[in-house]
Amino acid sequence: MSFLEFNTIHKRYGQVAALAGVDLRVAAGTRTAIVGPSGCGKTTLLRLIAGFEAPDRGRIVLDGEVLAEDGAAVPAHLRGIGLVAQDGALFPHLTIADNIGFGMERRETGRDARITELAYIVGLDKAILKRRPHELSGGQQQRVALARAMARKPRLMLLDEPFSALDTGLRVSMRKAVAELLETAGIATILVTHDQAEALSFADQVVVMRDGEFSQVGTPRELYLKPKDRMVAEFLGDAIILPANIRGGFAQCTLGRIAVDTKETRDNARIMLRPEQLLLKRTSREGMSGTPDMLFGEVVEVEFGGPVCMIAVRLVNSPEPRDAAAIGNTPLILRKPGLDAPAVGEIVRISATGKAHVFP
C-alpha cells in the first residue's frame, strides 16, 4: 500500500502539456527525488501535490485520502503537506520566531517552547529567533523554512530546489542534515531538483522527467547503471555510448569484448559504460606489441582540475576498424585522479571493469 499515489495526472497550460499522464507511487517515510531539465514539468508536479493547482485529469491520493480527482481538488491549506521553497519564502514582515510559528494556532499552549525546539532541531541558535529574515544567511533562511514547515507536523514534505541557492559546501551539508532530520521524523519527502548528483545522493527513489512525462523511475543505483535510454543516461552523468553486437553475455564493440548485463543476442545494439568503469594503465609503444587482444590508447589531452583531471584518450588499435573511423577520431573523455595522471603523448592500456549496460 503506497502512501502517495498519482494516477495518470494531466495538466495543460494553454497549448503546452506540462504533465502528460504521469503515474507514481511513494512509500511511507521514504525520500523521492524528481529530477529533470528546467521546463520538464517537475515544479508543476510539485504544485499539484501541494494543492496550488488542480490537475486537469487524474487522481492524487495521499494516505488513503483523495486530494484531487479530475479537476476537483482539496485546497492547499487543508492538505497538511509541508513545503520548502527555493529561496525559503520567509515572510519579510515577521520575525524568525513568528515565521516558524506561522502555521501554529496563535493561542496554542507551549507555542514558544515548540518554536525554540524546532529551531534547535534544524540547528538554529535561539538568539536568531528575534531577527528578521533579511538578517539571515541563505543557509539559515532555509533552516527556518524547514522548521516552519515542520511545525505543522506534515504528512509529506515537499522540497522545491531548496538547496540550489546555497553555495557548494553548504549545499552538501544541508542536504545531508535535511535528509537525516526528515528520516528521523518519519516524514515522506519529495525533492524537486535539476541537480542529478543531489537527486542520486538524497533519494531512495529517483524520477527522471522530461517533457511532462516520466522517463524512468527507480532507485538511484538502478537509474545510474541501467538507464532506459540515452537521455536518462546522459542526464545522470557522463556516459560512453557505443554501438555493439551482443552475443552470449558479451558485447563486441570498438573497445573490444566487454561483459554486458544481458544474455540476449542482438546485433546493432547500443551499450553504455560509465567512464569510471574504464581503467587506464601506463605502458609504452613497445608494450603494445604482441598483445593483439588488448586495447591501447594515446593520451591526447589532459586538463588539470585539482583532485580530478580530465583525460582524453584516442584509441590506437581498435579491433573494429570499420567503426573506428567514428570513435577513433572522437577521444574517450575520462575523469581520473589528478595525482599521477598520465601525460599527453603517453600510451595507456584501456580495460573495462563491471558490465556494460545494453539499452533496451
Place this chain on the structure above:
Amino acid sequence: MASANDNKPAPGPVDHHIRRVFRLMQPSPHYADAAVPFGTARGRLAGRLPVSWIMLAALTVTLFALLPLGFVVVVAIQSGWDTVYALVFRPRVGELLINTVLLTVVAVPICVALSIALAWLTERSDLPAARLWAWLSVAPLAVPAFVHSYAWVTLVPGLHGLFAGVLVSVIAYFPFVYMPIAASLRRLDPALEDAAASLGHPPWRVFLRVVLPQLRLAICGGSLLVGLHLLAEYGLFVFIRFDTFTTAIVDQFQSTFNGPAANMLAGVLVTCCLVLLAIEVLVRGEERYARVGSGAARQLRVTRLGWATVPCLLLTALVAVLSLGVPFMTIGRWLIAGGTAVWQWDEIMQTLGHTLFLAVAGGLLATIAAIPMAWLSIRAPGPLQRVLEGSNYVVGSLPGVVVALALVTITVRVALPLYQTLFTIVVAYALMFLPRALISLRASIAQAPIELERAAGSLGRRPINALWSTTIRLSAPGAAAGMALVALGIMNELTATQMLAPNGTRTLALAFWAYSSEIDYAAAAPYALIMVAVSLPLTWLLYVQSKRMAGR
C-alpha cells in the same frame, strides 16, 4: 529588484513617499554608499567638476525652498505669543480643525479600502478586461479635483458638507492610493502566499496575514499623499461649501489681504502637514519589505471570481461612473447647453498660451533647480546632502496656499517690485513641484553610472564634455518626464496662481474658476475639457511609470 532605477513621479504636491518606494527599489542600500568614495574621488582628483560648487547650488535651492517654513516661524515669532494665542485658540480654528480631522479620518480609510479592493480585482483576479479597469482607476487623476467638485455640484445642486467633501475627495484622490497598492501587489513574491497556504491558512487569512502587511508601505505612502492633498485643496471644498484651513486662509487673504489671521491659520495648516508626515513615519516603521530570496518571481496566481464576477464588475463600473462618468457627462452637458457661444476662441487661445508658458517656465526652473540636488544624492551622498534633500521633500508637501502666502509676504515686505510678477509665480511653482522633478532626475541619473562618465574621460573627453555626453544624455528622458509632471501640476494649480500671478494672467484653471464662480457653468466647461484633455496623456505617463517601477 532589477528595475531599481525606474522612478515613479507622482502628481501630488508631495512625492516624498515615492522617494521612499524608490529607495526601496534600489539594488541595495550599499549602492549609494559605495558611490561615496568614487564621487568624491572624482571631484577631487580627476574631474575637477567641483562638488563644492554643486553643493553650494543645492544649498541655495534648499534655502529658497525653506522660505515658506521660515516664513511661518518668523511670523509667529514677530507676532508674539499673545497674538498667536488669540488667533489660534479660538472657536473658528477649532471648527476648521474638526472639519479637517473628520475629513481626513473618514476619507482616507475609504480611499484605502476602495483602492485595495480595486487593486486586488485588477491585479489578482480574473475580472474581465482587468487592464481597462486598471487604467480607469488611474484616469480620475486627469480630472482636476475642482472639476470633479464642479461636476458633482452641478449634477446634485444641494450637495454640501462633510458627506459631500468625503464623496468628492475619495473620487478625486483614491488613485493616489490605488497606484502604489497595485504596483506592490504586482511585485509581491507569490511563493510567500504559497508558503502560507501550505502552512494551513485559508485564502482570506493568507490575504490578511501575508499580503496586507506587505502593502503597508504602499498604503502609508498613498494615504499620506491623499491626506496632504485634502489639507491643500481649495477649489474642491469651495464648490461644496465645506470649510477647511485652506479655504479659510484664502478667504482671509481675500478680505484682509496679508493679515496675521491668515498667517496664523497657515501656521496651523503647516503643523497639520507635519503631523501627517510624522504619523506616516511612525506607522510605516523601518521595515524592509523587499523580496528576501533571489529566486525568479513566478507568475502571480489569479483568483477565479466565479459567481462574484458580476458584483465585482458592478463595483468597478460604479467607481468608473462616479469618478469619470460624472465629470465627463457634466462637462458634456454644459458644452451642449452652451453651444458654440462658449467657445470664445481668442480668449481660450490666450488662456492656453498663458498656461503653457507658465507650465514650461515652471517645469524648466524646477528641473534646473533639482539638478544639483539630484546629482549630489546619487554621486556624492552624505549626511548634509540627506538633510538638504529631506527638507526639500518636506517643503514640497506644504500646501500651495502656504507657499503663496509666504511669497506674498516676503515680496511685499522685502522686495515689493517682485510682488505679483512672473518671476515670483514661477519661483512658487518651482518650490511647490520641486520634488516631482527631483525624483525623476534622481532616478535617471542613477541609471547613468559613474563608470560611463569615467569611460568617456578615459577616452579623452574633457570633464564637462564627458558629463554632457554620458550622464546628461542618459538622464534627459527622466528629466523630461519630471518636467512634464511639474507642468501637469502647474496647469491644474489654482490657489497659488490666484494669489501670486501678475494682473491679467489667465490660466485655464483661473478662467475655469472665474466662470464657475459666476455660476456660468457652461462658459467654464470648455476650460474643464481642455484641462482634462491635456492631463490625460500625462496621467498615462504616470500610470506607465508606476507599472515600470513594479518591474514590469
